Amino acid sequence: MPGMLLGDVFPNFEAETTAGRVKLYEYLGDSWGILFTHPRDYTPVCTTELGRIARLDSEFRKRSIKLIGLSLDSLEDHCGWSKDILAYNCEESECCKLPFPIIADSKRELAVALGMLDPDEKDKDGLPLTARCVFVIGPDKRLKLSLLYPATTGRNFDEILRVVDSLQLTAKRRVATPADWQPGDCVMVPPNMPEEEAAALFPAFTKDLPSGKKYLRYTPDPQDQGECVDTERSQTEPKPCTSLTMSFRF
16 A cells, blocks of 8 residues: 555544544554544445444454544544444444544545555545555554455454454564464464574474475464464364474473
């Protein structure tokens, strides 16, 4: 996305939202943050997405994540549409408040600055709409992850929670998470960590490979310390990593 790369400091913008005028850094405080955009209010896919985010609000709070949405519609539209989203979730409310604010970027200033416009999706005036973007912002206000979906594809917010779990774990511990990792699964020792250091830090073990190279180094999730599970097998058939051909280092 033009202008924003992983590790860049996220701009401290100020914007009108459904919760009043917000300064991003003040709103986030020391928390992690997720800015997510949607193409348009009163549209079907967007309604299912924001409904899902609202239902997952407690999960985001557990992870100390503050959410903020954005679209090009007005505050009045945001408020009216919020009632539809609550109704979609089968929730009755006398107000139009969702558990997160939505930015009204009617002049497209943020959408342009952050590279969020989709050239293939246009409004009735022929102007591009915002794509389905996700920006994960760390407590240091740097961009940790960005995702970009087309208007026709709704986002998987369970996957976004999984990614956040990985980002938060690897920000605190010198480990990496393999494909399809879930909290509690075994993690991996980073390839740039020397053998001696890995042996001192982790109960690590290495899977033997035809190449003879010792780079698939597993260790239990440091936040769980349970039994390591072989993530190469089906989740319905967990198999301890220790049953593989491994050489242990302690």
